[in-house]
Amino acid sequence: MKATVYVTIKENVLDPQGTAVQGALHTMGFAEVGKVRIGKYLEVELNTNDRAEAEARLKEMCEKLLANTVVEDYRFELEG
Amino acid sequence: MKFAVIVFPGSNCDIDCYKAVEDTIGQPVDYVWHTATDLSAYDAILVPGGFSYGDYLRCGAIARFANVMSEVKKAAEQGKFILGICNGFQILTEAGLLPGALIRNTGLKFRCHQTQLEVVNNGTAFTNQYSQGEIINIPIAHGEGNYFCDDATLAELKANNQILFRYAGDTNPNGSVENIAGISNVGGNVVGMMPHPERAIDQLLGSEDGKRMFTSILNAWREQNGAAVNS
Numbered sequence: 122m123k124a125t126v127y128v129t130i131k132e133n134v135l136d137p138q139g140t141a142v143q144g145a146l147h148t149m150g151f152a153e154v155g156k157v158r159i160g161k162y163l164e165v166e167l168n169t170n171d172r173a174e175a176e177a178r179l180k181e182m183c184e185k186l187l188a189n190t191v192v193e194d195y196r197f198e199l200e201g
Numbered sequence: 202m203k204f205a206v207i208v209f210p211g212s213n214c215d216i217d218c219y220k221a222v223e224d225t226i227g228q229p230v231d232y233v234w235h236t237a238t239d240l241s242a243y244d245a246i247l248v249p250g251g252f253s254y255g256d257y258l259r260c261g262a263i264a265r266f267a268n269v270m271s272e273v274k275k276a277a278e279q280g281k282f283i284l285g286i287c288n289g290f291q292i293l294t295e296a297g298l299l300p301g302a303l304i305r306n307t308g309l310k311f312r313c314h315q316t317q318l319e320v321v322n323n324g325t326a327f328t329n330q331y332s333q334g335e336i337i338n339i340p341i342a343h344g345e346g347n348y349f350c351d352d353a354t355l356a357e358l359k360a361n362n363q364i365l366f367r368y369a370g371d372t373n374p375n376g377s378v379e380n381i382a383g384i385s386n387v388g389g390n391v392v393g394m395m396p397h398p399e400r401a402i403d404q405l406l407g408s409e410d411g412k413r414m415f416t417s418i419l420n421a422w423r424e425q426n427g428a429a430v431n432s
Contacts, residue, residue, distance in 0.1 A: 134349055135349075137304075137347075137376070138309065141309055186258070189295065191302040192302045192349055
């Protein structure tokens, strides 16, 4: 089974990279651009067919390592 | 008093820390590899700067799961002195030994220069040789030194006098909350800071204001263990 994990910076935490990219897009003439937030995208292959187990284990992985929950949020999708 | 300098793959301030202990206070010091499983012989543990595990995922995120870190946690619980500098600070926050997190500098640039720090709390084992409010000159070298914590944590830091250093005046180089440059845990025995005192131990290096962090630690240890001890 394959998991796709998204790690994003919490709404109340400044994202300097996103702000810089937003500024660059404005400079390039993309005036319609509002806020830009940059995050991480991870593909994780799991050797299990048990969906409930996979979800529980992924949550643990996210809380312990993949995200720093002081400054980041996470969500994941499972397929297969 | 015996010091350990923890070495991870990618640490690059380990030698500076080791030499700083030798040169400033002349105490025994060992390099301890990240696979070590026993730190009971040491009274103080330095977690040096660098780019442990290439800063992969997040700075310090992978180092915190190294074998030696459970020993560092144990030492912290025993009240031993633990100082994390730069990447060491990032590792200690990732490990949950210090509150908050270090995120990307607001200016996005890696900043490498001298900074003026205000000593906000000189009543700790790490700062007792400074005067309260003294401005000291200590260099920084980081791209992710922007200290962040939520409002509740910030209120606690203030209430418990856990803020040890701030960037003085309007010189904040990274956007950190309330100009924070270094903090301690509630117990006061675990400290993390982005600036590098181990790089400021000789005028030839631009400043010797970092020396007194090491003499502070030795002083605190001697007070704990009887002033006459000369080891």
